[in-house]
Amino acid sequence: MQKETDDHEYFMRLALTEAKRAYDLGEVPIGAVVVAPDGQVIGRGHNMRESRGDPTAHAEMMAIQRAAAQRHHWRLHGCRLYVTIEPCMMCAGAIQLSRIAHVFYGAVNPKGGALGSSGNAYAFDRLNHYPVVSSGILTPLCGKIVQDFFREKRQRYRARCTDATCGEMSEWSKELASKASSP
Numbered sequence: 001m002q003k004e005t006d007d008h009e010y011f012m013r014l015a016l017t018e019a020k021r022a023y024d025l026g027e028v029p030i031g032a033v034v035v036a037p038d039g040q041v042i043g044r045g046h047n048m049r050e051s052r053g054d055p056t057a058h059a060e061m062m063a064i065q066r067a068a069a070q071r072h073h074w075r076l077h078g079c080r081l082y083v084t085i086e087p088c089m090m091c092a093g094a095i096q097l098s099r100i101a102h103v104f105y106g107a108v109n110p111k112g113g114a115l116g117s118s119g120n121a122y123a124f125d126r127l128n129h130y131p132v133v134s135s136g137i138l139t140p141l142c143g144k145i146v147q148d149f150f151r152e153k154r155q156r157y158r159a160r161c162t163d164a165t166c167g168e169m170s171e172w173s174k175e176l177a178s179k180a181s182s183p
């Protein structure tokens, strides 16, 4: 389906639909889409780390792999990537390597966001390509789904959760909430 190429909220909603798929699978709800210069969506993906048992199965990686397969080429010149949460180091790297022109993200990731929050992957000198970065697209919705996910998970596992993961998740979710609500 094609759409006006500058309707950023429309494409972020598609990424949110992907995030909801992850939510339903019990995965941290992050979604992404890759959009060709003509406005056609050529790759969709959501976080599948748990279901695949693969630390690299992030939403952005899934969407980029599918877009490259659809194009029969690793180079995604002129394409844009929309992702609900600020990319990590790995995904920021994959976005740069695939030559994606512009990345849009919704909410910041205070625990490892590599496009400004924890560091900036594109501050490296002498890269052969620098994607443009924009943020703030549907930020409250993109942050809320992650907060809801962790809230529900905490409620469900509160009784039996004794390891450090719960504390970590709680902290991450809280920070995300404070960043999402600040202007």
Ligand SMILES: [Zn+2]
Binding pocket: 058, 059, 060, 087, 088, 089, 090, 091, 092
């Ligand atoms: Zn990632």
